[in-house]
Amino acid sequence: MRKEKIPAATIIRLSVYQRYLKRLLANGVKVVSSSELAYEASVNPAQLRKDLSYFGRFGVRGVGYDVASLLNTISGILGLLDEWRVVLVGAGPIGQALLRHPQFSRQGYVFEAVFDFDENHIGKQLEGGHTVRAIEDLPKVIKERGIQLAVLAVPSERAQEIADVLVESGIKGILNFCTTRIRVPRGVSVQYVDFTILLDTLTYKISQNNTGNKEPVSSAKPKWAREHSWPVVQSNIQRQGVSLTS
Amino acid sequence: MRKEKIPAATIIRLSVYQRYLKRLLANGVKVVSSSELAYEASVNPAQLRKDLSYFGRFGVRGVGYDVASLLNTISGILGLLDEWRVVLVGAGPIGQALLRHPQFSRQGYVFEAVFDFDENHIGKQLEGGHTVRAIEDLPKVIKERGIQLAVLAVPSERAQEIADVLVESGIKGILNFCTTRIRVPRGVSVQYVDFTILLDTLTYKISQNNTGNKEPVSSAKPKWAREHSWPVVQSNIQRQGVSLTS
């Protein structure tokens, strides 16, 4: 079960499972079955078991998974047992909104420093106690503190230029809110957050439906839904990626 | 070439192609080859040609694609030739940042109204001339103006509840910034924007690299990169989805 190539979609699903496991744990649930957890995450239970099987055997047959222990296992796989420090580049509306987004700290991400190249922003105090610093300080801060993650929220025209600086300084992962594909060397990963692409896929679907060009819908209830008699809302995570990684 | 099932990833790539075509057009480029455009979008040129072939034949052999015409074609496929009106639910930091995000209007999306259930927000004037309205007004506004798209940026606990209202009111597509999977009936689509999931995939990769558990890297230059002698930075869009649609 080792050594096999692990689908990118599996990692994304692990993150979703992790989130629901946290909620179960908070609710005092001790044990969960693949069917239950898969239902929460809107995936096929066989998929969930398969996803886990890439990494080992964590359940008890006939019983299910221990919530606390599976949560810990998945967090470990994702590398989330420790805190991750992140630099934010770009203190515009999106950047500032992210600083205040509770989900980041809840998941163990800590914004260490904020940078911008706009003279008007530099030196400004932001909510949360961050002071906007000049891009020139980036390499120093990243190297000194050994930071590996960056959130990139600058105007798209400057995305590549900043990405180069980040990579040069030792950043290993970039969460990119810009609308340009950036190029990074092997060993550095990029994930894109691209709202309008997603909206475009929605408009595509709506347009299809409106023109009567309906998707061939398999109206039958999928077999796995019958494992339990839950209402079917097939909103699978399959193929969700947004990978764009390199 | 019609009637075939169209991969979700194809639609996402169309959106990426569209964006680069816009830039080419703005730069006065008249004609582009599949290799050039594919390089910009970081995909395999055969992939691009195949993506287009689902919808028709738009190029000229030996020549390439007319930029203006292909842009128009793709925009039409995606349903982007008209303006789309959107309601925003949730006037928190993320929601407000989105209102100010230029990419939306550039792509033809117009925020028609903003809603929140927080008494402290309701009635507040936001930059851009929007006044925050109470959730109670949602159904009326959506129905009266025939709005089909919604951006959902409320606290996750309330996501499903609001989604139900949106669906009930006639919304056909939801861009969901909440961290809960929402359930919607067939005919309604959902796209998830989930920052921390993406960060988690970055930490996974970084952790892998750090533990020496490297991905099996195919060090050879992919064949398609040899079509032109460009430097290879394999950051494919393949499998990017974030679909989670229903």
Add this chain to the structure above:
DNA sequence: TTTCAAAAGTGATTTTTATAACAATTTGAA
């Protein structure tokens, strides 16, 4: 004209991913 290089379109093939199906294990009740 003829020839050649460029480049689209597409069927065939390969790769990747998801699903199904079932044997193995566990628990608890008869």
Add this chain to the structure above:
DNA sequence: TTCAAATTGTTATAAAAATCACTTTTGAAA
């Protein structure tokens, strides 16, 4: 003890998607 129900782990199968490799078309230079 034995049996039945629950539920995992995993192999086999199917589905989906990406890539290749080849054919066709075009335009331009010789």
